[in-house]
Amino acid sequence: MQSTRLANWLERYTDWVMRHPWPVLASLLLFMVALASQLPHLQIDTDLEHFIDESKPARQAYNAVKETYGRNDVIVVGIEAADVLSDESLTRLADLHRRIEQQVPWVRRVDSLLNAPYQEGTADSLNVDDLVPEPVGTLSRATIEDRIAATPALEGLVVNADRTFTTLVIEPYTYDFDPQAVTDDATAFDDAFGDAFATSSTAEAPAPAGEGDTFLPIEKMFELITALEAEMAVTEGLDAVLAGMPVINQQLEATMKSEMQTFIGLTIALIITVLIVFFRRVSAVVIPLSAVLLAILATFASLSLAGQTVQMPLILVPSFLLAITVGDAIHVLTHFFRAYST
Template identity: 30%
Template sequence: MEKIRDRIEARFEQWARWVFENRYKTFVFMMVAIGILLSNLPQITIDTSTEGFLRDDDPALLAYNDFRDQFGRDEMVIVAIKPDDVFDIGFLKKLKALHNELEEKVPHLDDITSLINARNTRGEGDELIVEDLLENFPANDDDVAKIKKRTLSNPMYKNLLISEDGKFTTIVIKTDAYSSEGENVDMLAGFNEGAGPISQEGESERKFLTDAENTEMVTAVRDVIARYDGDDFPIILAGSPVFTNDLKKSMMKDMRKFMVMAIIAISLLLFAMFRRVSGVVMPLFVVIVSLLSTVSVMAIAGTAIKLPTQILPSFLLAVGVGDSVHILAIFYYRLQKGDGKEDAIAYAMGHSGLAVL
């Protein structure tokens, strides 16, 4: 066993000497390789969804995906408004304008419901009338009073489109279940004359709404409601898509903040340990480039950063700096003993290379 270890350490020494002799070529090659990797960094995705905790083949996730196939996405954006008076002509006009603009400008929207288009089913004489609640927009206070009575007496509206006390009203936005990337699948293909049934493989090509599309949708909603929000029209935004988007932003903000704090703390400790600028710059350069390269490889592989893996940057920083300290401590020690740079590097790699690996 000792002989095997001695051989491995000797190989590390040989490799270190070869790199030292070809340091400029090695540096250029590494910079080109790292540059290619980092070019993929913008493609990294972040998944803060609950499904991100599960493997793709997890039975619970497969069952949930089957549910979404049959019934659509069960996540909604709630736009809640609390004016001085819900049943005021001026407010209802503004609510209608907001409803229409959301319907026009929000992408990946499957359905939108508010008092403006809520289904109103009632009987008048021998007739059954089905219409939108505000299909005939009120022109005076008497019309508003009728709509108020009709609204508050309908149990289907209470605690969904209007609060029980009539002070809150909402716009409920249901998002698409599927990503627009799957729109190339012809849903009527199976009904064409002479066409066979739609294959399972074709159905599986459709992706559920992606994190990027969820962000696009929430951003569009926020852009629209920002033009209406005010003291006389206070808006509160809620719903799981909004929570997921805000959680992602918060996670990214925290990752950046703690990364900066960690780098500052590590820099101070490295300087206190080595008392050299090179003892600070070299380890940090190596670990930061390694971290960015790792995230780039995740982007290339299509692996998203998820809540359980958000610790990865801090973990890589700690491990990478620890490895660098092992190598540099021995390197500087051998320099002080009178070794040349090549011999000091070779000795440090032979001594700690296997342990670091």
């Protein structure tokens, strides 16, 4: 009974659409334009953390670790030079280190060969100093080599044995904040950021993200990487390369965008070829492609309206939509042209 009612309703609906084509097409066009206006707000999310729902214990435990100990997804800059301990290389490294701290946004801390901790014990005290104190050239190369030899943890981690490669480790801020709140007054700075960056050793169950402070979003992490690449581009005499999970996430986003555009283009070209071979009619090409593009547009616009992001598994959605939509369109067109020809 229900199937009969549905069939009757679909028949009446189809008949009404066929009798009023222009109002239906105009309404559909206005509706799709309204949906298309939401596409600029659609965001691509490559953060692997979001593969686990925030309500899951593993995600809550990970958020608690970040709130207590800070971020673990640091950015590593590998620096290669003929001799990283030469005064020329150390001067350039110090300039890059300083510019990253002062000009790259969302950077909490930069660790490098220059400010690596060096400890020296005496009979009655323990002296703690930077491995290469400022200004560069204060210590001789032999003294720096002695300091590295006295700190085994630096070998292979901060500088290699050949002294041709060193690293800068950049730690982003854990929490998001308003840069306008930063002032030169130390008291105002503490008041603005005290709550955002304070941690409590006695807290047993830190509040999950979203209920209190907000973790630094991936968009601002990408802003950091872009500014960092700009600073590296104007650094001469040092060959640099970026690594770390934030860099991988940025590359994943670029790859997702590129692959979606490439595969959608190739699929549409294949569909056009198949439709031309099968039907040899312009209408049989335009109509299915219109349905395909409208289906993809409606799907991703609906994601944007729902506040959802495009994650890596969703890059397969356009391909599925293309296959399903074109398959249905070919089925309908086959019956239509068969009936139309008789």
